[in-house]
Each structure stands twice: as structure tokens, then as C-alpha cells.
Amino acid sequence: xxxxxxxxxxxxxxxxxxxxxxxPQQISNFATAVPPVTQDATSSKGPxxxxxxxxxxxxxxxxxxxxxxxxxxxxxxxxxxxxxSHIGPLISRRRTPKIQAQYAAIGGGSPIRKWSEYQCQxxxxxxxxxxxxxxxxxxxxxxRYAAPLTEETYAKLLEDxxxxxxxGRAVAFTQYPQYSCSxxxxxxxxxxxxxxxxxxxxxAGNLDTIQWSVIDRWPTHPGxxxxxxxxxxxxxxxxxxxxxxxxxxxxxxxxxxMSVVNRGDPYPxxxxxxxxxxxxxxxxxxxxxxxxxxxxxxxxxxxxxxSDTVNHYVQRGQTxxxxxxxxxxxxxxxxxxxxxxxxxxxxxxxxxxRAESLNGSPIFIQALADIALDHLRKEEKCSLxxxxxxxxxxxxxxxxxxxxxxxxxxxxxxx
Numbered sequence: 001x002x003x004x005x006x007x008x009x010x011x012x013x014x015x016x017x018x019x020x021x022x023x024p025q026q027i028s029n030f031a032t033a034v035p036p037v038t039q040d041a042t043s044s045k046g047p048x049x050x051x052x053x054x055x056x057x058x059x060x061x062x063x064x065x066x067x068x069x070x071x072x073x074x075x076x077x078x079x080x081x082x083x084x085s086h087i088g089p090l091i092s093r094r095r096t097p098k099i100q101a102q103y104a105a106i107g108g109g110s111p112i113r114k115w116s117e118y119q120c121q122x123x124x125x126x127x128x129x130x131x132x133x134x135x136x137x138x139x140x141x142x143x144r145y146a147a148p149l150t151e152e153t154y155a156k157l158l159e160d161x162x163x164x165x166x167x168g169r170a171v172a173f174t175q176y177p178q179y180s181c182s183x184x185x186x187x188x189x190x191x192x193x194x195x196x197x198x199x200x201x202x203x204a205g206n207l208d209t210i211q212w213s214v215i216d217r218w219p220t221h222p223g224x225x226x227x228x229x230x231x232x233x234x235x236x237x238x239x240x241x242x243x244x245x246x247x248x249x250x251x252x253x254x255x256x257x258m259s260v261v262n263r264g265d266p267y268p269x270x271x272x273x274x275x276x277x278x279x280x281x282x283x284x285x286x287x288x289x290x291x292x293x294x295x296x297x298x299x300x301x302x303x304x305x306x307s308d309t310v311n312h313y314v315q316r317g318q319t320x321x322x323x324x325x326x327x328x329x330x331x332x333x334x335x336x337x338x339x340x341x342x343x344x345x346x347x348x349x350x351x352x353x354r355a356e357s358l359n360g361s362p363i364f365i366q367a368l369a370d371i372a373l374d375h376l377r378k379e380e381k382c383s384l385x386x387x388x389x390x391x392x393x394x395x396x397x398x399x400x401x402x403x404x405x406x407x408x409x410x411x412x413x414x415x
Contacts, residue, residue, distance in 0.1 A: 048134045049162055049170035052120045053187040056143025057110025057332050061100045068092035070145040106336040115330035115359050116141045126369035134376050150190045154198050163199050163210040172214045175329045177224055179217040180267035192401040214382040214405050215375050219270040220277040223367020229281040231355045235322055247320040248287050251275045253327035255292035258300040264390035271327055294334055307343050320351040331357040381406055387413040
């Protein structure tokens with residue numbers, strides 16, 4: 001069961017800190033599948049739509065072209081300036097054959113949809129037991145660049161009885177634990193856009209529309225930290241006992257263009273916070289570094305790069321290295337191809353390994369339920385951090401989106 005300390009913090013509304021004794025609820029206690037959502041549910045505050053936000057990935061190689069077209073058209077993720085509408089399609093067309101080959105090498109498509117739907121469904125089953133007053137909890141996934149796209153999921157919400165004059169509560173739950181304007185911010189911009197297109201220009205307080213709240217970051221939640229730490233410990237056991245404490249832990253996260261970092265994006269600091277929390281949970285048992293992967297294009301990106309880091313250590317004779325994907329909640333192209341088939345293969349040494357991704361981890365799924373439960377009981381619209389724009393932000397869309405999700409009481413904080 002979840003420790004009494006964490007449970008007391010959740011019930012009292014105090015943010016949970018890192019606790020060594022955090023334990024997940026037994027997954028054998030899953031509730032049975034809930035019936036389809038109806039607006040006349042018997043629970044006092046239900047039904048509740050739980051909408052997982054993520055970038056997504058093509059499920060087949062045939063979807064790669066469309067996926068890349070959407071990705072390179074998104075100035076929040078890859079800022080290409082005023083010529084984005086021309087440069088983006090050119091880059092996506094040139095990269096499509098190469099990326100199709102990479103997806104073919106990992107089985108013909110990304111598993112991110114499978115894992116996202118699984119995680120959301122299992123989380124909702126737990127929430128039905130933990131929070132019967134907001135049940136039934138209906139699982140949805142909204143991807144930014146692949147099916148199910150945000151507009152498709154929003155249309156499904158309306159079809160299922162939310163909004164369209166019927167109201168209803170929905171929680172946008174980012175699956176990027178660390179906030180970035182390029183990831184969570186982009187997904188929320190897209191959700192805000194389709195809310196206005198599909199539900200009209202009604203005010204945010206109109207109870208006939210879907211009533212949104214946002215779980216916008218959770219970089220040091222004890223359950224997330226425990227899930228990462230457990231996977232690291234499991235992989236460290238594969239090294240000879242006399243070497244385990246000298247294995248270098250290389251935490252790897254998706255990089256950002258330096259133009260985004262210098263604007264004041266909080267992502268690097270929040271990723272570093274996750275790394276520190278995990279190492280604290282491990283009692284700083286091993287030397288470690290944070291590095292960055294997936295740079296695209298010639299412009300300056302946040303470094304040091306993961307591939308360069310591994311190569312440099314191996315060349316220096318440090319060949320016991322454990323890669324830890326620290327900003328991903330499931331396997332996808334960056335783990336299965338970039339790390340497993342490029343970085344590890346180039347290192348070409350049995351001591352260079354990777355920790356498992358979170359995927360179906362019961363500890364992680366319980367953490368998702370605890371995060372959602374805390375959010376539902378606090379009845380907050382979003383975190384205080386989300387109301388603060390980056391220091392160098394000039395985006396009017398970002399301003400409007402934040403004011404919307406902050407609600408009438410929090411909108412005054414968004415400047």
C-alpha cells in the first residue's frame with residue numbers, strides 16, 4: 001500500500017516530497033472495467049474524463065510522413081522562424097525514408113499509443129476505487145502529432161456526452177513529467193485551439209462546456225522517482241557485484257534548442273530535479289551525469305549529447321555505463337532505436353546497458369493514480385508554476401492558453 005505519510009499528504013493537499021518508504025498499491029486490486037460514461041452517473045462529481053497528453057508516434061511506417069509533417073510544422077517544438085511553413089514540409093519529406101527505416105527496425109511502428117492507452121486505462125481503474133465521488137473515470141489519449149490527434153479525442157469527448165451544452169469535467173494530464181513549452185505547452189496550445197473550434201467562443205466559466213483542469217508537471221513525485229529507481233536497481237544487479245557501485249548512471253533526456261532554453265523554458269531545471277530526486281532515493285550510490293539526446297538540425301541544442309558522452313567515456317576506459325531515459329514515460333523511437341540500436345551498438349561493449357522504460361510498471365501506474373487523486377481532491381485548475389510564462393515569451397497564443405486553463409481566479413496571475 002501507499003505509505004501512510006504519502007497518503008496523509010495526499011489527503012491534506014500538501015505536495016508530496018521524496019519518501020524512501022513509498023510503496024505502490026497492489027495492482028491486483030484493480031477495479032473492474034467501468035461502463036461507458038454517461039452524464040447521469042450516480043457519483044456526486046462524476047463522470048471524469050482523464051486525458052493523457054503526449055507527442056505520440058506513428059503506429060505504422062505508412063504514418064511516418066504525416067507524423068513528421070505535423071512535428072516540423074510545430075514552432076513550439078522545433079522553432080524554424082517565419083519560414084516554418086516552407087522549411088518544415090521540406091525537412092519532413094527529406095527525413096521520411098530514413099525515419100521509416102528506423103520504425104521498421106523497431107517492429108514497424110511506435111509502441112507509445114499501446115502503452116499510453118494501457119497506462120491510462122489502468123490508472124482509471126485504480127481511481128474508480130480511490131475516488132468514487134468523481135467516478136467513473138473515462139480514459140482518453142490525445143497525441144500532438146499522431147493518431148489519436150487532439151481534435152479526434154476532443155470530438156470523441158463530445159460524442160461521449162461531455163460538453164455540447166452538457167458540461168462535464170475533464171483533466172488534461174501531461175505525460176511529460178517535466179514541463180516544457182515545446183512539449184506540454186504545445187499540447188495545451190493545441191487543446192485550447194480545438195476547444196474553441198469545437199465548443200465555440202463560450203467563456204471559460206460556462207458550465208455547458210467541458211470544464212478543464214490540468215496536471216501540468218510532476219518531476220519529483222515519489223512514485224515516479226520510485227519507479228525510475230527500481231528499474232535502475234534491477235539493471236545494476238546484472239553487473240558483477242564488485243563493479244555495481246562504480247557503474248556510471250547516464251540520465252538521458254530529449255534535448256531542446258538553445259533558443260528555447262535561453263528564453264527561460266523550465267524543462268532543463270525540472271529534468272535535473274528528477275535526476276537529483278532519483279539519486280537521492282538511491283542514496284547517491286553511483287557516479288552520474290545528465291545528458292541530452294535527439295538533436296535535430298544545425299542550430300545549437302542543449303548538451304552534452306548522449307551519444308558523445310557514451311563514446312567519450314568508453315574511449316577513456318569507463319565501460320560500465322547505464323543509460324536511464326529520464327524524461328520518457330514509455331518506450332518509443334528515442335529509446336528503442338536511438339539508444340538501443342545507435343548508442344549501445346556504437347559503444348559495442350557489454351558493460352554499456354540501458355534501464356527499462358516505465359511502460360507497464362505497477363509502481364508507475366500507481367503513481368499516476370496518486371497524482372490524479374491529489375489533483376481531483378484539491379480541485380485546482382493548474383499548478384502555480386503554469387501561470388508563469390517564460391521570461392522571454394512573446395507568444396500571444398501561450399498567454400491566451402494559460403489564461404484559459406488557469407480559470408477566472410488564476411487568470412490574473414498570468415502575465
